[in-house]
Amino acid sequence: MGHSPGHGSTPAGDRTGEPSRSGRHPAYRIERLRHVVTVDENFTILDDTTIEIADGVITAITPRATRAGKSRRPAPSGEHQRSGAAPAQEAEHEPEVTVIDGRRMLALPGLVNLHTHLPMTLLRGLAENVDLQGFLRIVWAAEGAVMDSTTVHLGAELGALESLLAGVTTTLDMYFHHEEAHLGAASTGLRHVGGPVFFDGPGPDGLTWAQRLDILESWPERLQDLDRLDALWRPYAVPDLPAPTVPAALMPHSTYTNSPAHLRDLAAALTSWPAGIPALIHVHVSENAAENTDVTTRHGATPTQLLHATGLLDGTRIVLAHGVHLDDDDRALIAAARPGASVAHCPGSNLKLASGALQWERYRADGIRLGLGTDGCSSSNDLDLWATMRQAALLARLTSADPTAAPARTIVEAATIEGARALGLDHLIGSIEVGKRADLVLLDLDQPHLTPAHDLAALLVFAAGRGDVRSVFVDGHLVVHHGRHTTIDTGEMLAHARERGRLAAEAAKDV
Numbered sequence: 477m478g479h480s481p482g483h484g485s486t487p488a489g490d491r492t493g494e495p496s497r498s499g500r501h502p503a504y505r506i507e508r509l510r511h512v513v514t515v516d517e518n519f520t521i522l523d524d525t526t527i528e529i530a531d532g533v534i535t536a537i538t539p540r541a542t543r544a545g546k547s548r549r550p551a552p553s554g555e556h557q558r559s560g561a562a563p564a565q566e567a568e569h570e571p572e573v574t575v576i577d578g579r580r581m582l583a584l585p586g587l588v589n590l591h592t593h594l595p596m597t598l599l600r601g602l603a604e605n606v607d608l609q610g611f612l613r614i615v616w617a618a619e620g621a622v623m624d625s626t627t628v629h630l631g632a633e634l635g636a637l638e639s640l641l642a643g644v645t646t647t648l649d650m651y652f653h654h655e656e657a658h659l660g661a662a663s664t665g666l667r668h669v670g671g672p673v674f675f676d677g678p679g680p681d682g683l684t685w686a687q688r689l690d691i692l693e694s695w696p697e698r699l700q701d702l703d704r705l706d707a708l709w710r711p712y713a714v715p716d717l718p719a720p721t722v723p724a725a726l727m728p729h730s731t732y733t734n735s736p737a738h739l740r741d742l743a744a745a746l747t748s749w750p751a752g753i754p755a756l757i758h759v760h761v762s763e764n765a766a767e768n769t770d771v772t773t774r775h776g777a778t779p780t781q782l783l784h785a786t787g788l789l790d791g792t793r794i795v796l797a798h799g800v801h802l803d804d805d806d807r808a809l810i811a812a813a814r815p816g817a818s819v820a821h822c823p824g825s826n827l828k829l830a831s832g833a834l835q836w837e838r839y840r841a842d843g844i845r846l847g848l849g850t851d852g853c854s855s856s857n858d859l860d861l862w863a864t865m866r867q868a869a870l871l872a873r874l875t876s877a878d879p880t881a882a883p884a885r886t887i888v889e890a891a892t893i894e895g896a897r898a899l900g901l902d903h904l905i906g907s908i909e910v911g912k913r914a915d916l917v918l919l920d921l922d923q924p925h926l927t928p929a930h931d932l933a934a935l936l937v938f939a940a941g942r943g944d945v946r947s948v949f950v951d952g953h954l955v956v957h958h959g960r961h962t963t964i965d966t967g968e969m970l971a972h973a974r975e976r977g978r979l980a981a982e983a984a985k986d987v
């Protein structure tokens with residue numbers, strides 16, 4: 477366990493002061509941010525505002541106008557370390573505070589990618605110009621050839637790194653060898669939600685159904701152990717730090733790869749999970765019309781009706797990936813599900829595979845919660861949630877012939893707080909508010925394509941992109957700064973990824 481796929485790590489703290497080697501959670505003050513898009517309930521936007529972070533939490537958000545002359549000038553060098561704001565004689569009692577100059581920056585909550593398969597970064601570009609079923613044939617062959625646990629760890633780490641550099645701080649990730657995927661992704665600092673994946677067949681990990689059920693039973697406790705001992709914040713070596721809360725997830729791949737009897741097994745197994753641990757189900761649903769026809773022909777029920785009938789739609793929070801082809805009855809079942817069902821809209825994948833167009837406004841009118849996902853890199857080719865935001869807005873407008881559909885504010889909410897809500901994490905993340913965990917992104921606004929900034933929500937959806945992300949905090953850790961990861965040296969990791977990618981391409985050629 478804890479295999480490292482060979483990339484080197486620079487000693488933590490070399491570039492940014494992250495982390496505190498004393499074992500204390502680092503503290504930050506981001507001074508005089510030009511704008512803060514809080515994504516709170518009123519979508520409040522603040523100007524010239526300072527954000528303070530301590531112990532992983534946002535402790536203060538202070539617009540300059542309210543500071544009654546107490547503000548100080550930011551350091552001209554952009555950032556430096558100093559001991560709090562206290563007088564020198566009190567310095568030893570104050571945590572060290574790293575100050576970041578925010579004057580050319582916009583802060584927004586970290587983005588939530590509500591559906592992906594991180595290790596499939598290694599299969600990017602291997603299944604092109606095919607429909608979903610053709611895509612699956614090629615991908616499954618490549619996966620069978622290369623996706624052992626070591627490669628899954630590497631692919632998850634690579635995907636997590638791409639995600640963080642793009643301002644994605646939380647990812648719902650479905651993949652085999654889920655422990656290695658979790659360890660690989662979380663080692664970068666990403667807030668990674670994963671769990672055991674279920675197919676009727678053996679899958680690349682070769683497990684039987686009974687073995688999968690055994691693993692499922694122990695997953696919540698195992699996840700806690702992994703997070704406490706091995707994975708989250710491992711680069712920071714901070715002892716005694718409680719891991720960020722992520723739900724324990726259970727991931728039946730779909731209703732076309734799991735029989736109704738097996739889906740009932742999973743619903744029953746969930747009842748054995750310890751109380752008090754947040755649980756989540758993640759499943760592909762009605763991605764394209766052929767899937768609906770297949771499932772309805774075999775079982776006399778739509779995928780959503782099958783989930784309902786087998787006891788998976790209600791009782792546990794659930795995220796339905798894609799949901800492109802949901803009929804009126806499906807949508808009524810989803811809207812009524814408790815404690816809550818959400819749809820992870822993946823427009824990039826749906827457009828590229830010609831799977832169809834989700835009816836954004838109709839779904840919202842029916843009371844369905846919509847978050848955004850990229851899907852895996854083998855179908856949508858990147859983990860860029862900025863592109864996803866834009867695709868979602870444009871697709872909704874095109875298909876409804878209504879330029880007021882999917883307003884930019886709604887799209888930003890879908891990529892942040894609505895994603896957090898879908899995961900049951902909205903009390904912790906998804907908006908910039910005092911008391912929430914510090915998952916946030918700083919964009920550099922001093923660029924031609926972001927100037928002037930008349931409508932910030934529209935700027936984020938229609939003009940900004942992942943290349944504008946300069947700094948990223950996850951749970952109060954500065955994991956990306958100056959556009960680079962703060963601890964991971966990518967060179968060797970990329971070489972390994974290229975090597976595994978070559979083997980995957982060989983396997984895909986024979987399909």
Ligand SMILES: [Zn+2]
Nearest residue numbers: 760797851852
């Ligand atoms: Zn998927």
